Amino acid sequence: MIPHSRPSIEADEIRAVVDVLRSRQLAQGALVEQFERGMAAYFGLPGGVAVTSGTAALEVALRTLGIGPGDEVVLPSYVCAAPLLAIQRVGAMPRLVDIDLDTFNMDSSAAQRALTSKTKALIVPHLFGLPADLTELERLGVPIIEDCAQTLGAMERGRSVGSVGLLTVCSFYATKLLCAGEGGMVLSRDESLLERARRLREYDETPSLRPWATNFKMTDLQAALGVAQLNRLASFLDRRKWLAQEYRAAVNSSALVQPIVPADRTHAYYRFVVRLPNPSKGPDGLHDLIARFEARGIQCRKPVFRSLHRYLELEGFPSSEEAERTAMSIPLYPSLTEEEEAQIHVALRSEWP
Ligand SMILES: Cc1ncc(COP(=O)(O)O)c(C=O)c1O
DSSP states (O other), X not given: OBOSOOOOOXXXXXXXXXXXXXXXXXXXXXXXXXHHHHHXXXXXXXXXEEESOHHHHHHHHHHHTTOOTTOEEEEESSSOSHHHHHHHHTTOEEEEEOEETTTTEEOHXXXXXXXXXXXXXXXXXXXXXXXXXXXXXXXXXXXXXXXXXXXXXXXXXXXXXXXXXXXXXXXXXXXXXXXXXXXXXXXXXXHHHHHHHXXXXXXXXXXXXXXXXXXXXXXXXXXXXXXXXXXXXXXXXXHHHHHHHHXXXXXXXXXXXXXXXXXXXXOOOSSEEEEOSOGGGTTHHHHHHHHHHHHTTBOOBOSSSSOHHHHTTOXXXXXXXXXXXXXXXXXXXXXXXXXXXXXXXXXXHHOOO
C-alpha cells in the first residue's frame, strides 16, 4: 500500500541525529538555537521560539498576545482541532467561520462578520499548501496569527506565507513539509513578542508559579532533524510542485475538481486535494472513491477529520460541510518512488467518477 504520507529521511538526517546522540547534549541546546535561526531566516524574520508541537506553538502564540478569558479568537471551521484546542486551553472564546470552498481557506467576509469588540486575533491556517487571502484578512485590522503548519514557501501577492502575520506558527510533525518527528515554532518580526514567547516556553525558574505552564521545550535531537530537513526544503518543494503538475495532467479530463490556485497565489502542495463534483454523491461517493483507490494499493484520506463546528454542535457552515463530504487527499510527497508515482498516475487516469 502506498501510504498517504511518508517523511523523506536520508543519510544527512540520520547522521545529524546520530551526532547529537554521540554528543550527549540531547535536550534544548545549540541545535535548537540553530534551527530557530534557520527558520527565522527562511521567513525573513529576526527570530523564532522552538516548542514541542504546532499545537503548543498556537497556545504559546495566544498567550504571547495576552489572550485569555473574555477574549474572542476567529478561526475557520474546516481545519484540524489544534487551533480550537489552543484557544480553549487559554480560556478564550472560539468564533468559527466558514471557508471559501474553492481554496479551502477562511472566508474573509465570514471572518469580518464574526468580529466583535472582544476579538483579539485571527488564527489563519494556510490549508493544504495554499495561502489564505492574507490581503483581505489584514484589512480587518485584527492581529493575525499565521498557521503555517501545512504551508511553507508559498506566496500571496508576492509575499511569502509566514512573513505577514504578527505571529507565525509552524508544525514539524513527522509528515509535515519539514519534519522533526514532533515539534513546532513561534516566529515574529517583533523582538519583544519573541522574548515573551521564549519565557512562556519555560515552566521552571520563573519568579512566580504559573498554574498553566508546562514543558514546551524542543530537544536538540528534533532540532538536528529539523536543520537537516531545512537544508533540503527547497528541493522538497520543487519535487512537490513537479508531482502536482503531473497529477493535474493525469486527471485533466476527469470530472473531479482539481486544486484551485487563485492568480495572486502559489501553492506548496502539502496535499493534493480533489473534490467530487457532485456533493449529493457524498459522503458515500467519497467513501467509495477512497475504497477504489485503496483497492489499487493507494491510501487516500479525507484531509480534515471533522469540521470544528460539528464538535461544538453549531450550524451554518455549508462550505466546510461540503468540503468534508467531497474532498479527498491523494499521496503526494518527495519520497514517492518512480514505481509508486506510476501506480498513482494509472489510478488517476482511470478511477474518476
Ligand atoms: C493547520 C494546522 N495547525 C496546527 C497543527 C498542529 O500541529 P501539531 O500536530 O504539530 O501539534 C496542525 C497539525 O496537523 C495543522 O494541520
